[in-house]
Amino acid sequence: MSRPGLKTKKLNRFKKASVFGVSVILLLFLLFFGSVYFGFWGKVQNEKDLANIQQAEATEILDYKGNIIDKLYKYNRQSISYSEIPKHLIHALVATEDARFYEHDGVDKYSLLRVFFKSILSGDKSSGGGSTITQQLVKNIYGRNVYGIFSLPVNKLKESIVARRIEKMYSKEEILELYLNTVPFSGNTYGIESVARLFFSKTTSELNLQESATLVGTLKANHSYNPRLFPERSQLRRDVVISQMLKYGYLSSKEANQAMSEPIQLSISEKNTYQRQYFIDLVKAEVERVLSDIKKEDGTAYSIEEDGLQIHTTLDLGQQKLLENSVKNQIEYLQPLFEAEYGNAPPWKNEELLLKIAKQTKTYQAWKAQNLSANQILDSLTKRRPVEVIDQGKSTVLQLSILDSLSYNLKQINAASLSIDPESGRILAYVGGADYRLSKFDIIENSKRQVGSTFKPVVYASGLKYGLRPCDYISAKEITYTNLDNWSPQNSGNAEKDPYLNYSLKYALTNSINTVSVKVLEEAGISNTINLAKSMGITSKLEEQPSLALGTAELNMKELAKVYSSFTSQGKVPQLYFITKITSKTGKIIAKFEAKPPQPSNLDPEQNRLLLAMLENVVQEGTAKRLRTTYGLTQDIAGKTGTTQKNKDGWFAAVTPKLVNITWVGHNNASIGFKSTRLGQGANTALPVFGRLYRAMAKEAQYDFITEARFSGLSPEQQEALDCVSEKRDGFFKRLFSNDKTEKRFDKKTEEEQEKKGFFQRLFGKTKD
Incomplete structure (x- = not known):
């Protein structure tokens, strides 16, 4: 038996140990609490x-008239x-x-x-x-x-x-x-x-x-x-x-x-x-960047969500709403036609493609990290649950699996449209995508796509600069270039099949004839054309390849906006901007943004006006004539349509005296295009966005200063330079003695050679064959 004294001692030791343990725990807690209280784990709000x-207070984003576009708030x-x-x-x-x-x-x-x-x-x-x-x-x-x-x-x-x-x-x-x-x-x-x-x-x-x-x-x-x-x-x-x-x-x-x-x-x-959210994101990112270097009077940082700032932008809210509505209506029109053309075997039903996309998602990677088998992952990918989706601009709930959701999103076509003031570079309307709920990716800000025939005006401008004239005639005959892996640019349509037919530059640009465009690029010189393009506002890399004439370059929409602005601004290239100032809630100016002066392109005003006139003819008689016939627009308008290979990108670049609009329609996944050129060409996909926009603007008196503005007139000499028949066919003797071979080498001429050739071209007026 244990003695009573021993039990008492053990009990006392246990009590002391318990008290000590509790005291240690309490002390540790107090120390931990103190470390949090005094900010050792980060700020504790006082x-x-x-x-x-x-x-x-919410920060207000205002258009150029002071109308509230949106609010940013915590x-x-x-x-x-x-x-x-x-x-x-x-x-x-x-x-x-x-x-x-x-x-x-x-x-x-x-x-x-x-x-x-x-x-x-x-x-x-x-x-x-x-x-x-x-x-x-x-x-x-x-x-x-x-x-x-x-x-x-x-x-x-x-x-x-x-x-x-x-x-x-x-x-x-x-x-x-x-x-x-x-x-x-x-x-x-x-x-x-x-x-x-x-x-x-x-x-x-x-x-x-x-x-x-x-x-x-x-x-x-x-x-x-x-x-x-x-x-x-x-x-x-x-x-x-x-x-x-x-x-x-x-x-x-x-x-x-x-x-x-x-x-x-x-x-x-x-x-x-x-659709407006793309612009809101753009503004927010830029303001946060600017304010990161500016402090308040008390030395603290500005909060874009709490300080009640006012962000004054260049946007025209009325024009923005019209553009949003035009994009929305066009997507609602195109989407069912796009799906119907693919019939029963569309790419968004291709299981191999869907699995490839699924493997790139974070969800798939997380499952893989958990060592789930391929069958287990597939079961999870095909398990259906209610999902809120956007259909024809309205949200609805469908029972979809992850693969179903990927398929649903994959079939959605997209669009983006940008309007600017060509003289100042002010952004007037900005739709970075068809629907922010479907895709938050801003096409205008972040994407580069092949631009198709919207690049051809740069090629023809280069031709004018280096000696060609609007009424020079060039054969439309298809040629195989032996030094370019037997590359042979093709034309759409049948008129160009006549090997003895020649088109004026004006007609060739009006109707976007590929074979002539390549020959114009050869005459002007690729490096010369690239240099001209850079002077017009293109900063993306341009490959020195003849296919450049057909628009294989991948450009950003803002670059195209600068190029086309130069055509209506006497060769002056604007610098785009969208914020004019940031003020505090008391009206104090925190930051001010001045418009940067435009930079002159390398195309002189005379040649620039001729090129603009040729683009006016695109609207009057060429690929963009539906602006006249379908939308009833009688105003001064120039422009160019564009369509890329396999109808993946549809473009329209519109030029008016006071407004330039660039519109793109396509698919976020660059591997998917429209099934047919009939539906997928830029004249059918992108042009209607501008057509509806400008028609709506023409009905509002507030936009008369834009829609009733006129291009500068043509001088008698310019009118004469543009006055010619569209096509000429080689005469009997020329057909009899001409070399009809369809293979040749592409000649990459130097700038010096072109300058010299251009001089003699202008001196003797030799017609191109």
């Missing part, structure tokens, strides 16, 4: 920071006030998210204890996170940082500290107002007003009980309880919210039963500004 929550003060929130919505929120909201000081100790014992000790994940509405508000506004294994405790402590500070500075009503205006809801929306309008087409004040309960129910899991994607699951969650309201005395049994008996009736509101 009273000054928290005061800015209520003072935060917390939108203009959204809704507490007085506009129905009582049943407040009750639903408190009953579900934080039943003791009116009793605690920002941290609910009872909930924390429950979470500790149930979640940590018992492993019960259904016990919740223990965060109060105030703590959730902190997380919504300031987010969370990553600290490895310490992420959860550090972030929780930060939120607890800041939540207590908020409770001291704001009333419970103000906290609820802040929370409901910042909390993320389903449908990728922030704030109660936005989500009420999205799902029910109502303001918050108009919500009924079951609608409020539905929206509050989505807070537990935004995606899983999205009422559009998962209506049955969302309704069950709504009923849980209503039951909580009954439990805490906010509803009677009769009211609760009545509300739960009603099905969820959504009324989805379609936002119509998705």
Whole structure:
């Protein structure tokens, strides 16, 4: 038997060890708490920071007239006030998210204890996170940082500290107002007003009980309880919210039963500004770049989402809306025709292609990293679930697998359109894609595509510069170039099959004849043409290949906008810009952006005016004549259509005295094009975007200064240089003695040779054969 004294000693040692252990744990906790409190794990917002929550103001993006294009905000003060929130919505929120909201000081100790014992000790994940509405508000506004294994405790402590500070500075009503205006809801929306309008087409004040309960129910899991994607699951969650309201005395049994008996009736509101988001992103990125080097008077950095700035842009909101509508209508017209042409074997149904695309996704890579087998991954890729998709500009829900979603997105054609003032370089309208919801990739800012025949005016301009004239005739005969792997450029149509037919340069450009374009490039010289192109605003690399004449160069839309602006601005190349100034909420100018002076191209004004006249003829008689016949446009307009190989890219470049518009239509996946040239040519895909735009502008008096402007007149000498028949056929003796061989070597002439040849061309006026 043990002696009593020994037991007492052991007990005392145990007590001392326990006290010591608890003391150590407490000390470590205090040290840990202190390290968080004093900012060793990053900033903990103080009273000054928290005061800015209520003072935060949205930054406004304005068009050149001062109209609001959009707002950038972290917390939108203009959204809704507490007085506009129905009582049943407040009750639903408190009953579900934080039943003791009116009793605690920002941290609910009872909930924390429950979470500790149930979640940590018992492993019960259904016990919740223990965060109060105030703590959730902190997380919504300031987010969370990553600290490895310490992420959860550090972030929780930060939120607890800041939540207590908020409770001291704001009333419970103000906290609820802040929370409901910042909390993320389903449908990728922030704030109660936005989500009420999205799902029910109502303001918050108009919500009924079951609608409020539905929206509050989505807070537990935004995606899983999205009422559009998962209506049955969302309704069950709504009923849980209503039951909580009954439990805490906010509803009677009769009211609760009545509300739960009603099905969820959504009324989805379609936002119509998705095309504008490309420009918003462009502006935001540029402003953030500029403000990174500018400090406020107190030495702190500007916040684009909180400081109530005003960003003045060059955009014309009225013209922007017209362009957005034109792009939208054209895509809605083309999409079903594009799909129908492919019939039963379209590329978006090709399993091999879909799997290839799927393997590039992050989801696939994550599964592969988990060592899942190929069959397991395939099962996951083919498992269907509700997905919100965009169909004909409207969102709808379909049951799709990941492969189905890839297939659905793969069939969507895209479009982009840019309008600028050719003299100043101001961007007037900007549609970076057909629909921001389908693809956030900005074609204008980030993409380079083959430009097809829209490059030919540069080639013909080079021809004029180096001695050719609009009424010089060049044979349209197809030739095989033996020093270029027997490359033989082809023409569309049958007229050029006559080996003895010659076209004037004016006619060849008007009708986009490939064989003549290559011969013009040969006459001018490739390197000379590239140098001219660079002087016109092209910065992308241009390959020294004869195929350059056919538009194989990959260019950005802004480069084309500069080139075509030079044609109507007497050879002056503008520098594009889209922001004029940034001001504070008091009107103080923070940054100002001056238009840079245009740079002259290497094409002299005389030749430039002749080239513009040839482009006017493209609209009057050539590939763009439907602007006259279909859209009834009688204004001064020049332009050029373009179509790339396999109809992958359709282009139209429009030139007017006060407006240049570049439009592209195609597919994000460069391997997919239109099935036929009949449908996929630029005259059919891209030209109508400008046609509708300009026709709509012509009906509004505010745009008379654009649509009624005229090109400068032609001098008698210029008119004479353009006055000729379109084609000539070789005479009998020339046909009899001409060398009819169809093979030759492509001659890459030097600039010096071309300058010399150009002199004799102008002196003797020799006609090209």
